[in-house]
Amino acid sequence: MYEDDNITCTPKRCVLTEVTNSSSYVSPNANLKLLTNVALQYPTPPPSAVQRKEKFLNLYPLHGIGTVEIQLDTTAASLGVEKRRMYDIINILEAMQCAVHKRKNTYLWHGGSRLNGFLKMLKKQGESLRLSEVLRGRAPKPPTPKHKTLGVLAQRFLMLFLVEPHNTLINLEMAVRVLIDTSNKYKTVLSVEQQERQHKSKVRRLYDIANVFISIGLIEKVSGNLILKKPVFKYVGPYKPKKADKVMVATPSPITPLAVLDSQQRASSCPVYAGKSKRKLEFTTPTTSRELKLGISTPPHTPSHKWDEILLVADMELTRINNGVML
DNA sequence: AGTTCCCGCCAACGT
DNA sequence: ACGTTGGCGGGAACT
Numbered sequence: 001m002y003e004d005d006n007i008t009c010t011p012k013r014c015v016l017t018e019v020t021n022s023s024s025y026v027s028p029n030a031n032l033k034l035l036t037n038v039a040l041q042y043p044t045p046p047p048s049a050v051q052r053k054e055k056f057l058n059l060y061p062l063h064g065i066g067t068v069e070i071q072l073d074t075t076a077a078s079l080g081v082e083k084r085r086m087y088d089i090i091n092i093l094e095a096m097q098c099a100v101h102k103r104k105n106t107y108l109w110h111g112g113s114r115l116n117g118f119l120k121m122l123k124k125q126g127e128s129l130r131l132s133e134v135l136r137g138r139a140p141k142p143p144t145p146k147h148k149t150l151g152v153l154a155q156r157f158l159m160l161f162l163v164e165p166h167n168t169l170i171n172l173e174m175a176v177r178v179l180i181d182t183s184n185k186y187k188t189v190l191s192v193e194q195q196e197r198q199h200k201s202k203v204r205r206l207y208d209i210a211n212v213f214i215s216i217g218l219i220e221k222v223s224g225n226l227i228l229k230k231p232v233f234k235y236v237g238p239y240k241p242k243k244a245d246k247v248m249v250a251t252p253s254p255i256t257p258l259a260v261l262d263s264q265q266r267a268s269s270c271p272v273y274a275g276k277s278k279r280k281l282e283f284t285t286p287t288t289s290r291e292l293k294l295g296i297s298t299p300p301h302t303p304s305h306k307w308d309e310i311l312l313v314a315d316m317e318l319t320r321i322n323n324g325v326m327l
Numbered sequence: 328a329g330t331t332c333c334c335g336c337c338a339a340c341g342t
Numbered sequence: 343a344c345g346t347t348g349g350c351g352g353g354a355a356c357t
Contacts, residue, residue, distance in 0.1 A: 072346095084335070099354055104341085147339090149349070201351055207332060230330080289347070 007243060053215045055079050062112035062216055064099070070099065070107040092212045095151030095160075112216070116238055126159030134178050135160065144181045153179060153288070154209045161219065161235035165319050169232040170223060172206045255318070 040057040056079060060070060072090070090107055093099050097114045126132075133139035142239055156179045160170050180202050190198070212290045213219045218237035244315055 082334085082350080085333090085345090087346095091348075147348090197351065201349085203330095204332070204351080205349090207330090211332085 019185045030230050034282075036171045052079065052081055052085060053089055053212050057215055059113070060109050064109065065109070067111075067113075068109045069102070070109050072107070088208055089212065091148070092209055093216075095148075095154040096216070098216075119158075119237065120157060121160035122159050126156070126163035129156070129159065131178070133157070133164045135164070135174075141178060141181045144179070150205060150209070153205055154212070156215065157206060157209055158218065161237075162231075167234055169234050170228045171232045172203050172210065173230055175206055176202045253326045 056075070059075065059079070060068070070090070070094045072086045073083055076086045090099060094101060094107070097118045098111055099109050102108045114123070129142045130139040131142075134141055142156070157175055159177060160178065161168065164170070176199060180199075210219065213233075214221060218235065220236045222232045222234055
């Protein structure tokens with residue numbers, strides 16, 4: 001994937017004099033200038049920013065290169081992006097265990113070697129967090145840590161897919177509602193528009209995350225959705241959660257988000273953000289956690305019907321709206 | 328007019 | 343102090 005993919009057609013080839021209407025000889029330097037000017041006459045590809053992630057993964061592919069060190073500053077330079085943007089990418093990748101923070105400015109790149117195992121663990125954690133139920137408004141949202149939010153958000157976003165039947169469609173709005181704990185223990189009641197801004201902000205984060213996930217082939221954007229105007233995503237990654245057993249349509253039970261649900265959260269159930277050092281949030285490595293054999297004994301078949309999927313999403317939307325109304 | 332995402336301020340943390 | 347990370351939201355760029 002190269003960034004000039006955007007150029008839909010190659011400009012017709014012609015001699016310099018044809019475009020510059022100058023026929024006299026010019027020095028190489030002047031020639032260069034001319035070329036630059038000429039180049040500017042043609043449609044330029046958009047300042048490849050969306051492709052930052054692709055560029056990065058081009059440099060550090062998921063497979064093929066072993067374990068290598070990544071220097072943030074030099075990588076940023078070679079990608080032609082500011083360093084700040086490197087964090088956006090690497091934090092998400094780190095949350096997927098593709099890289100570990102080694103020391104200042106340095107990450108160790110593992111690529112996708114640990115991905116499968118990690119996905120299994122994420123699924124486990126997603127179950128511990130009862131995300132399936134949270135999705136349907138039947139369980140309290142897990143508390144969100146205050147640090148490493150991008151990484152945690154990324155992990156939990158992925159958990160949603162892993163915990164649900166395969167091919168479940170998830171949209172960002174819904175994910176944010178589910179994943180972001182809006183309860184602030186300090187009665188600093190956020191105004192409606194504050195909540196609004198916060199929500200939008202989180203959706204922005206999720207866009208970044210989703211794009212990285214797309215880049216590493218974990219999810220796909222499902223376009224042409226006629227029912228919901230917002231984009232929905234589906235999991236297409238390596239480790240298939242489970243065979244879709246009969247897509248069940250969640251009961252649209254409007255529930256009171258936080259009132260009904262008093263949290264009997266157990267910290268033990270979410271090792272994701274264990275560790276209390278403010279910044280130092282290690283994401284649990286599969287090596288340290290005891291072996292988790294996932295007993296997915298879900299044989300069923302019934303290849304999920306597209307409409308069932310859509311219904312499910314629509315239903316979740318409904319639930320979401322219901323919840324929203326009662327905020 | 329809404330969706331998607333770029334960009335950079337600046338705070339929180341580390342040294 | 344000063345450098346490194348990264349939360350966060352305005353608003354540009356795209357539909």
